[in-house]
Amino acid sequence: MLFHSFKFLVFFVVFFAIYWAIKPHVWRMRWLLLGSIVFYMSWIPWHISLILFSAGVDYFLAMKIERSNRPSLRKLLLLMSIGTNLGLLLFFKYFNFFLSNLDAALAPLGLSVAALRLDLILPLGISFYTFETISYIVDVYQGKVRAVRSPLDYALYIMFFPHLIAGPIVRSHDFLPQLRRPKRFSWERMQVGAQLFTLGLFKKAIIADHLATLVDPVFAQPGLYGSASIWLAVLAYAAQIYCDFSGYSDMALGLAHTLGFHLPINFNMPYFAVNITQFWQRWHISLSTWLRDYLYIPLGGNRGGTLLTCRNLMATMLLGGLWHGASWTFLLWGLYHGLLLVVHRLMPWPAWLSRPWTQPLRMATTFFCVAIGWVFFRALTLEAALEILGRLFRPVAGLTLEPVLWTTGLALLGLILLAHLAATLWRLEGWRPRIPAPVYGMALGLLLVLALVLYPATEKAFIYFQF
């Protein structure tokens, strides 16, 4: 049940109407949990047992940790919880990857473990909810939050359907208090929600999925295409993944608003970042802050000198890369970003580079570096990634994308740039209150119609659903 499917629309309309019709807060929250379970079970029903098991283990262990005064027991319980959650994640996501690499390593010895390969289907959202459960249990262990007494609250923290599948990764101290607060229907929140949802749908339907039509063939067979087409595909993918994921996040935020919840923002115009550190402060914010708080800082952060800081940065980004998927390409993507962060930290940048007039140049350089990194992220294999990089920097003749795809690609890239500029330079958001409500409402309605009309014939899932 994708957010942009008619099935979801019907589900949400019914769910929403009953949600606000229920007056007692507890019953409303129970209805929300039921809706979340139905939503999750619309994919592979039995996967709900995994999430319930994971949530159940953490719920009980968190209470035990809080009640216990013995540090060793507390630590053991913490490790048990993290072990259970990471164990499930490792099994479903990395087992076959590990096995195929082991198989390759054993091949020279004439041994094979290929027979042990399992036909596993990655449970949707497992990477996201695993991080949420870990952050909760660590926070309880560190005494930052109190263990939740209500199983309903904890189940909703994990399973709240707008963020269940692909984030944003919420923190217990942000979300749990919202669950306890009685909800009141607010027209302001409804309007913000509708606006965010429509914007997200527009990004996904009109930009991301249309860019996919030119990105997919090039990344499927990069050896056939000439350098110009490869460049277009790489730039288009940078835009596609941004619009796809930020579109999903906007839709999730919008849906949460209509139910009276606030989710943290996940993107803040990342392609206008002036350096790679700033990029990671603006891209997938909920993941980067999670990695910072639960990996980078516990590893020592920047407190142990330059060398240790660099080590911590590399380790964090490598694991961040691996979190995205069980593949060497993701690992290399993480490594690449780790290197960029290290270089950014170590380089003695000249003072003139911090002057305002250099900003466009710095933005362009950062975007360029990030776009190159996406090649590893998107390529199907390591060989394909190297092939694409080779063709990017060494002009090669080959197939050219159809003119209509060039036009579409360039027009959409231009649209994104314009939207970024409009939001930054002209502060578009400030104009909104000055637009008459009927005009604004009609414009939003027409945007919604346009997004649905231009939606590709086959519904494509969000890129981050695979993680």
Place this chain on the structure above:
Amino acid sequence: MKPARAARIRRCRQALLWTFGTFLVCQLAAGLLLDFVWPGVRFRGLDYALEQCRTAAARPERPLVLALGSSRFGCGLLTHVVEAELGPDPAAPRVINFSMPGGDFITAEHLYQRARAVGCRPSLVLLEVSPETLARRNLWLDMHSLRQLTWLDGPQFASDLVRSGHALRYLASRFVPLYVHRDHLRHLALQQLGLENPEEVKHRHQLDAFFNAAVVQSEQTFTPEQMVQKSQAGAAYIQRWLRNYQVGGNAKRSFDRLLERCATDGVLVVLVAVPVSTPHRRLYTPEIERAFQSAIRAALVRYPTMRYLDLRGAIPDADFYDNHHTTTAGAQAFSRRLAQELRQAPIVTVSYWR
């Protein structure tokens, strides 16, 4: 509440209502246009088919045979073969295969009315019949929802839609038609702007309409394993359809109305039970067969000039590429056999056409 906050809330409510109002008005208005002004957008292949009917109507000296049915008839009936078999005479009948994928009596009635509306007056209607198309449970209602059912049909079809599990599809086609038909709308827009190759457009229309069975089949090549898989999947689908079999529902009502309309128009009707494979025929249990034959018999009694041709076992299983669609060879065999049957039928003689 402070006045500023009250004004803000009022503004938000107003903007939201305008958003949803605009959205709904656009969708509903577009829906009405698609229902009544551009039905070809909803019913792919309809325009191409009606064009053939118009051409036929312009030549009234040639009698017209209109075949109405599903993709089984669409694939199986090769018009040129039937025409050749019916005679080389320039005044021999012209055959139009107005069959559509998922074309039961509801579709047939709709198409017959449309054909009549463009001035087409057939002398003979070949109407595909099968136990499935007379069943109360109608699994093709999903296609009907997209193609031909309008707001006006809602009350009449409500129970059938719920029973067949296609109520959601109907609601989608009513409330968000611009989303449901977006693909075809975009193609039409590109075509109007001259951005689509006219040959490709024509080819797609032919495929949509199942008019040129040879085109359809030449596009599809299956390995024997694929054919077995398709056959099994198709049989499972039909089994679901025939569960708790009963003759009735809107399809049966359309059948009755269509026969009545043909009788009123003075159009001869031949009911054709088209070929299906042996595994498919095995799904027709004696109870199903009894109920089906009884319905057909009742219609034959009511309309004595009507004929019924049971050709379900007319061609061997090797001539199917799944459980009920014929290969080109199968289509040729079936078309020849059908033409022979038509020639031999007492009232369908050469003199009849003159």
